[in-house]
Amino acid sequence: MLPNQTIQKLIQEIKRISGFDCSIWNEKAECLAMTNVKARPRQADVEELIQQYNSQGKEESTGEESLFLLENAEHFYVLAVAGTDDKAVMAGRFGLSHLESLASMNRNKMDKNRFIQSLLLDNLLLVDIYNQAKRLKIPVLQRRVVFLVEPKNADDNLVLETLKGLFSIGIKDFATSVEERHIILVKALEPTEDYEDIQHMADVIVDTLGMEAMVGVRVSYGTIVEELKDVSRSYKEADMAMEVGRIFYSQRRVLSYRVLGIGRLIHQLPASLCEMFLDEVFEGNAMESFEEEELAAVYTFFENNLNISETARKLYVHRNTLVYRLEKIQKKTGLDVRVFEDAMTFKIALMVEKHMRAMKEKES
Incomplete structure (x- = not known):
C-alpha cells in the first residue's frame, strides 16, 4: 500500500493540473485521501465498480463522477474524479497512469527491502541471490559493509529518515530492520574506501543523529565484503x-568487529569454562562481597595503568586510602592487583563475570 503522504500529494497534483477535485479509495471502498470532502463520490458507486471488476473485469465507470480502478499486487486503488466530460476522463486516465507508476515503484522498493532482509x-x-539481484538490478560484485544502528528509546522511522538524508538509500545503499530496535544499513563502498573511512562514516551517523534528530545511538560495523552473498557475514x-560492546565497552558509541580486544574471546567462551575460571579466581563468591568503593578503586586503577598516585588523584582520596x-x-x-600478572587475572575475571551475567539475563 502506498503511503498516505504520497497519495495525498498525487491527488493535489491532479487537481492543480486538471482543475477537477478527486479522491482515492482502497479495495474495501474506504477513502484514503480527497481534495474536497463535498466532491467525494458515493461509497456505493466505488463498491459497485470493485464488484464489477471482480466479476467482469470492468476498470472504469461513469455516473455522477468518473471512477477508474487499478489492481497492483494484492491491492486495489480506485481514483474518483468529480466530473464526467472528456476532460475529466482524460484527467482520470493520466492520474491512474501516474498512480500505477508510483505503485510499481513502491512495490519494487518493498521487493528490494524483503530481498535485503x-x-x-x-x-x-x-x-536465488543471483536471480533476484539481477531482477532488482542490484550489483552482485560490489564492496559493501554492514552497519548496525541501535537507537535509545527512539522511533525507528526517525532514524531511517535521517539515514536517507545521509546516504543514497534505495539506489546504492539499503536500510532496513530485521529485529526490534535495530536499524541495518548496507553501505556500498568505493574501491579506495577502507576501514578508516568506515570508522568516519560511523562517527558521522552518531553525530548527525545526535545533533539533527536528537537521538542517541550506538553504531557497530562488520568487515568489508566483496560480493552480495557475503553481506550476511x-x-x-x-x-x-x-553485543560485545554492550557487555564490555558500554562507554563506546562506535564498535568495530575488527577491534574488540579480549572481549571477543571472552564472549565466545562456553558457560562451563567461565564458571570454572570464576570459581578458581573468586573462590567462595568473593565477587559478591566487593564493596562499591573497592570496585571503583580497582577500575580506576586499571584505567590509569596501575599508577597509585594518579589513581588516588582521580578518585580524590589519599594514597594510603587507595592502598x-x-x-x-x-x-x-x-x-594483589598492584602486580601486573594478578591485575591481568583480576581484570579478565571481571569481564568473564560480566559475560556470565549477560548470558543469564538473555536466558531469563
Whole structure:
C-alpha cells in the first residue's frame, strides 16, 4: 500500500493540473485521501465498480463522477474524479497512469527491502541471490559493509529518515530492520574506501543523529565484503560487535568487529569454562562481597595503568586510602592487583563475570 503522504500529494497534483477535485479509495471502498470532502463520490458507486471488476473485469465507470480502478499486487486503488466530460476522463486516465507508476515503484522498493532482509538472515539459496539481484538490478560484485544502528528509546522511522538524508538509500545503499530496535544499513563502498573511512562514516551517523534528530545511538560495523552473498557475514559480525560492546565497552558509541580486544574471546567462551575460571579466581563468591568503593578503586586503577598516585588523584582520596582498598581486595581474592600478572587475572575475571551475567539475563 502506498503511503498516505504520497497519495495525498498525487491527488493535489491532479487537481492543480486538471482543475477537477478527486479522491482515492482502497479495495474495501474506504477513502484514503480527497481534495474536497463535498466532491467525494458515493461509497456505493466505488463498491459497485470493485464488484464489477471482480466479476467482469470492468476498470472504469461513469455516473455522477468518473471512477477508474487499478489492481497492483494484492491491492486495489480506485481514483474518483468529480466530473464526467472528456476532460475529466482524460484527467482520470493520466492520474491512474501516474498512480500505477508510483505503485510499481513502491512495490519494487518493498521487493528490494524483503530481498535485503532475507539476504541478511541467510534465508536465500545462492542461486536465488543471483536471480533476484539481477531482477532488482542490484550489483552482485560490489564492496559493501554492514552497519548496525541501535537507537535509545527512539522511533525507528526517525532514524531511517535521517539515514536517507545521509546516504543514497534505495539506489546504492539499503536500510532496513530485521529485529526490534535495530536499524541495518548496507553501505556500498568505493574501491579506495577502507576501514578508516568506515570508522568516519560511523562517527558521522552518531553525530548527525545526535545533533539533527536528537537521538542517541550506538553504531557497530562488520568487515568489508566483496560480493552480495557475503553481506550476511558482515551483518553477523556487526551484531556480535554490538553485543560485545554492550557487555564490555558500554562507554563506546562506535564498535568495530575488527577491534574488540579480549572481549571477543571472552564472549565466545562456553558457560562451563567461565564458571570454572570464576570459581578458581573468586573462590567462595568473593565477587559478591566487593564493596562499591573497592570496585571503583580497582577500575580506576586499571584505567590509569596501575599508577597509585594518579589513581588516588582521580578518585580524590589519599594514597594510603587507595592502598588500603586494594589490600582489602587482595585479602578477599588472594590477588594483589598492584602486580601486573594478578591485575591481568583480576581484570579478565571481571569481564568473564560480566559475560556470565549477560548470558543469564538473555536466558531469563
